[in-house]
Amino acid sequence: MNRYVFIALYNLKVYQILDTDETIPVTPPDTVLGEWVDVTGNTTVQVGWSAFRVGDHWVFAAPTxxxxxxxxxxxxxxxxxxxxxxxxxxxxxxxxxxxxxxxxxxxxxxxxxxxxxxxxxxxxxxxxxxxxxxxxxxxxxx
Known part of the structure; x- marks a missing residue:
């Protein structure tokens, strides 16, 4: 099972999580501008968490x-x-x-x-x- 998160670019937050056997989606949900990211193996990330790019990968943090x-x-x-x-x-x-x-x-x-x-x-x-x-x-x- 693959896990993907959609990061909304307007606020750099996780907008949607998708668990699927399919490959990474190419279309955004609800026409929101953003990016799908493969987080397979990360079961902690939640919708609403902040997303930060560190080097070539994304890091997620729960809001305070x-x-x-x-x-x-x-x-x-x-x-x-x-x-x-x-x-x-x-x-x-x-x-x-x-x-x-x-x-x-x-x-x-x-x-x-x-x-x-x-x-x-x-x-x-x-x-x-x-x-x-x-x-x-x-x-x-x-």
Whole structure:
């Protein structure tokens, strides 16, 4: 059995692991720019680990506690920024305040607020920062 990891070039992290009897893949997963690397025999490397090139081979390192905390904060910040952009284009809070919101718009605003609270509470999850389960976005990005 061969083991390959895909290293995403935008952040030099392990993006995917593939255990197969086949040869090294040539196409990237999900159109992510990166590189497949043969790590057959290395059963410790995990998705999300950092990848560093040392000479002519790759070295992998598990993220530290502080790195995981920082990454969680960065993801939460991005998610909350996206929700603010969405609310600018869909001002349901103003419609509710003015008494002109439809029931569907009121429900959308409630879902929006629940989502923002859930994202903001990411640090209270039991396995934080090692495992963070992000809530499902309740609205389409347009």
């Amino acid at each position: 506690y502080d790195q995981l905390v920082r990454e969680g904060r960065e993801i939460a910040t991005l998610l909350l920024a996206d929700t603010q952009k969405w609310l600018l284009l869909n001002p349901f809070d103003y419609k509710v305040d003015l008494g002109v919101a439809t029931p569907a718009e009121e429900a959308a605003l409630l879902a929006f607020k629940q989502y923002v609270v859930a994202v903001s509470e990411y640090k209270n999850q039991p396995d934080f920062p090692y495992t963070i389960t992000w809530p499902t976005i309740p609205f389409p990005f347009v």
